[in-house]
Amino acid sequence: MQFTKKEIQQMDRIKRLKLINSVSGIKPANLIGTIDGNGRTNLAIFSSVLHLGSEPALLGFIIRPTGDVPRHTYDNIMQNGEYTINHIHRSFTERAHYTSAKFEKEVSEFEVCNLTEEFVKEIKAPFVKESLLKMGMKFIEAIPIPHNGTALVIGEIQHLLVADEAYTQDNDIDLAQIGGVGISGLNTYYELRMKNRFPFVRLNEVPDFN
Amino acid sequence: MQFTKKEIQQMDRIKRLKLINSVSGIKPANLIGTIDGNGRTNLAIFSSVLHLGSEPALLGFIIRPTGDVPRHTYDNIMQNGEYTINHIHRSFTERAHYTSAKFEKEVSEFEVCNLTEEFVKEIKAPFVKESLLKMGMKFIEAIPIPHNGTALVIGEIQHLLVADEAYTQDNDIDLAQIGGVGISGLNTYYELRMKNRFPFVRLNEVPDFN
Numbered sequence: 001m002q003f004t005k006k007e008i009q010q011m012d013r014i015k016r017l018k019l020i021n022s023v024s025g026i027k028p029a030n031l032i033g034t035i036d037g038n039g040r041t042n043l044a045i046f047s048s049v050l051h052l053g054s055e056p057a058l059l060g061f062i063i064r065p066t067g068d069v070p071r072h073t074y075d076n077i078m079q080n081g082e083y084t085i086n087h088i089h090r091s092f093t094e095r096a097h098y099t100s101a102k103f104e105k106e107v108s109e110f111e112v113c114n115l116t117e118e119f120v121k122e123i124k125a126p127f128v129k130e131s132l133l134k135m136g137m138k139f140i141e142a143i144p145i146p147h148n149g150t151a152l153v154i155g156e157i158q159h160l161l162v163a164d165e166a167y168t169q170d171n172d173i174d175l176a177q178i179g180g181v182g183i184s185g186l187n188t189y190y191e192l193r194m195k196n197r198f199p200f201v202r203l204n205e206v207p208d209f210n
Numbered sequence: 211m212q213f214t215k216k217e218i219q220q221m222d223r224i225k226r227l228k229l230i231n232s233v234s235g236i237k238p239a240n241l242i243g244t245i246d247g248n249g250r251t252n253l254a255i256f257s258s259v260l261h262l263g264s265e266p267a268l269l270g271f272i273i274r275p276t277g278d279v280p281r282h283t284y285d286n287i288m289q290n291g292e293y294t295i296n297h298i299h300r301s302f303t304e305r306a307h308y309t310s311a312k313f314e315k316e317v318s319e320f321e322v323c324n325l326t327e328e329f330v331k332e333i334k335a336p337f338v339k340e341s342l343l344k345m346g347m348k349f350i351e352a353i354p355i356p357h358n359g360t361a362l363v364i365g366e367i368q369h370l371l372v373a374d375e376a377y378t379q380d381n382d383i384d385l386a387q388i389g390g391v392g393i394s395g396l397n398t399y400y401e402l403r404m405k406n407r408f409p410f411v412r413l414n415e416v417p418d419f420n
Binding site: 175 | 211212214223225226234236239258262264268312313321343345370371373381383392397401402405406409416419
């Protein structure tokens with residue numbers, strides 16, 4: 001099927017949301033943990049966490065900071081400059097998905113979704129104890145994307161926690177081994193199975209494909 | 211294992227690259243097709259394609275526009291304002307991976323990696339014929355990320371091509387059905403297996419997890 005820009009614009013809203021949220025490919029499944037000035041914790045699922053660079057170790061994610069929907073994650077990061085990013089695994093995908101309900105600010109998603117808060121001494125924001133790969137982040141900046149009113153929130157890794165079982169024998173991370181999942185569209189979750197590891201490419205080592 | 215910011219900074223460069231490129235979770239595997247003013251095509255693998263919004267239908271990806279490495283993709287987009295984003299599937303993952311070799315500008319990765327150019331009349335840039343889900347994009351803007359010298363390249367979908375087999379019976383996209391793959395780190399590819407589809411969350415429909 002083919003869709004022009006005009007046909008996408010004229011599409012039923014839900015159909016467009018489902019389709020356009022699928023076209024970037026598989027998306028990472030993470031929970032972002034924050035805390036407000038009164039010690040109230042918040043946890044929210046995000047599929048937009050993005051690697052920005054290794055030195056410094058920067059990650060981004062997309063947020064819509066304005067509008068009539070409460071943005072507890074964004075507000076809390078603005079208040080204290082810290083957050084955590086926690087990988088979602090097979091074992092708690094459903095509980096993680098339901099953090100997307102619009103709970104009141106007084107309600108902690110940790111509690112209603114039965115996920116466990118974990119703290120390390122360097123970071124104020126709560127980690128998800130059930131997660132085997134997680135990071136304490138320091139907020140760097142939120143870069144506005146004027147074209148649609150979103151923003152790219154950029155942070156630097158301050159503290160990285162990796163479970164031993166996440167490592168392969170040759171010191172790589174194996175997302176399948178820790179039950180890693182990906183998201184497509186708005187609400188479909190995929191399991192991962194490691195398939196290939198190809199070498200770093202040097203020009204004189206490219207196979208003859210023709 | 212735990213790593214502080216300082217320990218990450220002091221890590222061996224390759225070890226850090228591998229680790230920090232894995233911590234955002236699974237990444238989408240796409241090929242970006244471009245063409246220069248002389249009609250020379252270019253194709254390059256990217257793991258940073260990101261959904262930014264559905265109305266307008268915007269996608270972003272990360273590029274490092276400066277430095278001593280040639281950036282054919284970025285240069286071509288700057289020249290003519292168009293590019294294509296093409297999903298990578300199981301059937302051509304290896305060929306797609308090798309587009310990352312630093313070929314000279316005169317060399318088209320389509321040719322050396324044995325992938326087929328496909329054109330539609332509305333878009334100058336080449337699509338990948340082998341891909342079952344692909345988009346013709348119009349460049350909107352490149353937003354600099356000063357903290358590490360990268361940029362978020364933003365484009366709007368002009369033309370969306372989706373193979374019939376990508377659709378489920380209930381009109382969702384099924385990435386597993388088309389052999390979709392994800393990337394972790396720099397060079398590890400994962401297959402996808404659909405696991406769960408949970409409902410859109412309404413507050414009064416959250417299960418009791420406790």
